[in-house]
Amino acid sequence: MMRLVFVFTLLMLAAGPAQAGEMVPFPTIPKAIGNADVHAGVDIRRNHMKQLLHQRDETMYKGLSTDNERLQGCLTCHAVRGEDGHAVSYQDPKHFCRVCHDYVAVRVDCFECHASTPDTDLAAGGQQ
């Protein structure tokens, strides 16, 4: 009996590190450029979805949206460049929305309709 417990414990120990190795690595959040003050007073990490939902209705029904409140505003500062120097689209796992959403296994469907790359290339010296 003790031998069985010993074997079982051995198996558990052997399996432990193997499982840890297969864990999804914590995402490396890409650095943004531009002015971070636009997020003042909003906990973006926790509440960005509420912010987007609120702004979506404000824009759709009332026509209210300033530069920073547009989805384009997010993309302008947070765009990740690919090897060709251009901002990557949502098809690329390096897209700043996907980096975290892939990690938490949440699929967003924003970019089935919306453009996922910025119109203005801040990194290339474009004006916001």
Next chain:
Amino acid sequence: MSNCPTSTSRRKFLNAASVLGAGIVVAPGITLHGISPARAGSTAVSSKIRWGLLVDASKCTPDCSACVTACKTEHNLQGHDRAATDPQWIRKVDLRDRKSGRTSSLPVMCQHCDEPPCVDVCPTGASFKRADGIVLVDKHICIGCRYCMMACPYKARSFVHEVTINQKSYSPRGKGTVESCTFCVHRIDVGRQPACVEACHKDGNGAMTFGDLKDPESDISKKLVAHGGSRIRGDLGLDPGVRYQGV
């Protein structure tokens, strides 16, 4: 103010300059008027404005489709050479009077009705009319049932059958939703003219006039007062924002 003798003349100059600036020159000799100052997204749209479009069919010719091309380019409406299912926000219609044989050509798009049947039948509330009279689809809540397409007497709406790519940032469109002419709401909100109207003046025959129907001083209102304008299927009582002359 009293210690600043130049302020009055300065104000006069600024007023004159702003009046000059109100006209938009689209081509030498052609100036567009009647567009309200840009809201630039900081104030909500208001029912004090009702956007409308006047088409002078006597100027429109069957061989010109500048408006259709401009619309496709502006909103990146890609087709797949399948006329039955390709998106179509604006189309040219040629008419012929059976008795007189008189022919006319005119563009037909969403008529932005004051009493839009598409809004009446929409089961989710996705079809809606903005305060300034623009009828839109909130694609976030559109389920693609296409009831609005059946309700529209103008066949103005399209269903997106295919996956869309390279959408314009100002014109999101995606498979499984219904779409139609937005009066180029992204342009209107920054004080510009719809793409079709701009193209009609630049590359076409200058048959389209866009403006505020509630402003008696706007170009469109003046033209409607002077020469009248008919509504397509006016008998339905939907009060479209798009009016036609010379039909």
